[in-house]
Amino acid sequence: MIRIGISGWRYPGWRGTFYPKGLPQRRELEYVGSMLSTVEINGSFYSLQRPSSYLRWREATPPDFVFAVKGSRFITHMKKLSDPEVGLANFLASGVLALGPKLGPLLWQFPEAWKFDAARFAAFLELLPRTTMQAAALAERHDERLAGRSWAEVEADLPLRHAFEVRNPSCFCPEFAELLRAHGAALVLADTAGRWPYAEELTADFVYVRLHGAEQLYASGYTDAQLDWWAARIRTWAAGGEAEDARRITDASLRPGGRDVYVYFDNDAKVHAPFDALRLAELLRE
Secondary structure, eight states: OEEEEEEOOOOGGGBTTTBOTTOOGGGHHHHHHTTOSEEEEOHHHHSOOOHHHHHHHHHTSOTTOEEEEEOOHIIIIISTTSSOHHHHHHHHHTTGGGGGGGEEEEEEEOOTTOOOOHHHHHHHHHHSOSBHHHHHHHHTTOOGGGTTSOOOOOSSOOBOOEEEEOOSGGGSSHHHHHHHHHHTOEEOEEEOTTSSOOOOOOOSSEEEEEEOOSSSTTTOOOOHHHHHHHHHHHHHHHTTOOOTTOOOSSOOOOOSSOOEEEEEEOOTTTTOHHHHHHHHHHHHHO
16 A cells, blocks of 8 residues: 655645635644545654544544654654653553554654664664554553553554654664564655665565655755656555665565555645645556
8 A cells, every 4th residue: 555645734834825725723634634645743753642632633534544653752862762661651652542543653763963773773673562452551551641641542453563764874784774674664765855864775564755855855845757756666665676776775685565655745844745745646546
């Protein structure tokens, strides 16, 4: 399955440009859901959300919609994976599981300045839940900050996917790639206008792409030719293949079979993201 979406949806500058004039703010996600199949929740990166918010977002979108959820920066940026268990339990207990079958991959983004730490990454990958039932069990270990506002219920035991967006060059090494592969986690393919390294190392049964801008980080739009380039790659990944000119980290053979592909446009500053997402989705339907 291929899903094309946007990173976040609540941007004042989009009102009257992407969002129709007069559309109430509370209906913006509903509007996105009528046109795209997925969205990346960003607020969860900055602070712990509430179960009521996740339930509201779930109710505002179609039955087959999927949310990717960005992991807490408290874990990745402040603690830098040091003693992550309580932080992870709090994040999972904040309402993530209330999305039910609409819960897609969890995105873990790491700071540019933090160099590869094999021991911490390995311990974190071991801790990460692989199913929603495992996530619920871990969520039960939350601390007092979530007292009276936690959610650790699941409707069914579903697989849980994890994607890692790293930005320090030291992380683009065979050891990290093999660590991700051993745990079935994806290395995010991030287009960042050349700001951070890029590699097409496919380490999981899904591909996670973040398009921050080709020429200008968060601001430039994608041309038709650039979208055609991405569309060709997405079709290849979904079919289980790999581009001939892929920038690899290792020589590991690819797994057989196709892959799900998630693509999120994060070039939101000048309202390019939603329109680029719609154009790419249309290309992939042709």
